[in-house]
Amino acid sequence: MRTSIFALTFTSLLLLPAMTAEAQDKELIKYSAVEIGDLLANFKATYKNSKVPEEDAQNVLVGLKDAYLYLDSKGEDLTKEEEKLKGQIVKMVSKGLAARKRPRVNVECARALGTMGDEDAARPLQKWMEDTVLDAKSPNSDWVEYGFRSMAWVGSTKTKTLDFIRSYATGKHPDTNVAAQGLMAMSEWRDLPGKARKEWFNKVNQYLGGLYSLMRGTDQKKKGEAEAKYNAVKDNGLRTLTLLAGIDTPFADPDAATKWWNDGAKKKKWEDYVGPRFRKKAEKKAAEKPEDAKKPE
Numbered sequence: 001m002r003t004s005i006f007a008l009t010f011t012s013l014l015l016l017p018a019m020t021a022e023a024q025d026k027e028l029i030k031y032s033a034v035e036i037g038d039l040l041a042n043f044k045a046t047y048k049n050s051k052v053p054e055e056d057a058q059n060v061l062v063g064l065k066d067a068y069l070y071l072d073s074k075g076e077d078l079t080k081e082e083e084k085l086k087g088q089i090v091k092m093v094s095k096g097l098a099a100r101k102r103p104r105v106n107v108e109c110a111r112a113l114g115t116m117g118d119e120d121a122a123r124p125l126q127k128w129m130e131d132t133v134l135d136a137k138s139p140n141s142d143w144v145e146y147g148f149r150s151m152a153w154v155g156s157t158k159t160k161t162l163d164f165i166r167s168y169a170t171g172k173h174p175d176t177n178v179a180a181q182g183l184m185a186m187s188e189w190r191d192l193p194g195k196a197r198k199e200w201f202n203k204v205n206q207y208l209g210g211l212y213s214l215m216r217g218t219d220q221k222k223k224g225e226a227e228a229k230y231n232a233v234k235d236n237g238l239r240t241l242t243l244l245a246g247i248d249t250p251f252a253d254p255d256a257a258t259k260w261w262n263d264g265a266k267k268k269k270w271e272d273y274v275g276p277r278f279r280k281k282a283e284k285k286a287a288e289k290p291e292d293a294k295k296p297e
Helices: 033-046 054-073 080-098 103-116 119-133 141-154 159-169 176-187 194-215 220-245 254-262 276-288
Strands: none
Touching: 033 054, 033 080, 054 080, 054 103, 080 103, 080 119, 103 119, 103 141, 119 141, 119 159, 141 159, 141 176, 159 176, 159 194, 176 194, 176 220, 194 220, 194 254, 220 254
């Protein structure tokens, strides 16, 4: 799944906002097992300790994140001990999500887990979003953005996670910012099976189409509410539809997306999707794969 590629055009990529590429462009620092062990011990001692400034835990967190990225860069050269250290880093940083009365530690842990992109972070990130971030009537906008984006960069393909993102991206929470950020996360998902990608496109288009229809209706109360919601989510929603479709020309509105869907996309088998942040690496990996040996005639 990680190496499959769905071709997105340069025009489509321009639709995305500038995104951090620290895991891809930053020169990695080498860490020994002893140094990583010290970082783990220091973070354990600081992340939930109310007597220690949150900045102390955040500083250690930067080292843990960089250590993970260094280990991850070793690929097949990773030793069993180093593989174990990777898991320990993810487990320790995930604990920081639940630290009580440590909001800066919480959100920085979420961001670090997204940058690391380890699949084991998917469950704790989702739990943090469900139990803490989205449980609020008016969620912290930064937490919503960082949480959803980190989930996207981890990119779990489990049905429960995909349904979770899709439900909040299509209006489960009364705060429209939640839907807007959920839609953005869908477009940035690490990779996605073709079947799920097709379903996401259809569900998002139905959500936008419903709001679009109500805002053009005759019921003045529903019209006003729908217009406010549509205007809040339309940019991210139409961008997500365009990227999932993999087309050059952005959809102008849900009607255009519906026409494209009915004109043939609905009946086709969709290819797997790779998010823009991960396309370069996926393409490089695919290019390094040896060609199938030709059978003798």
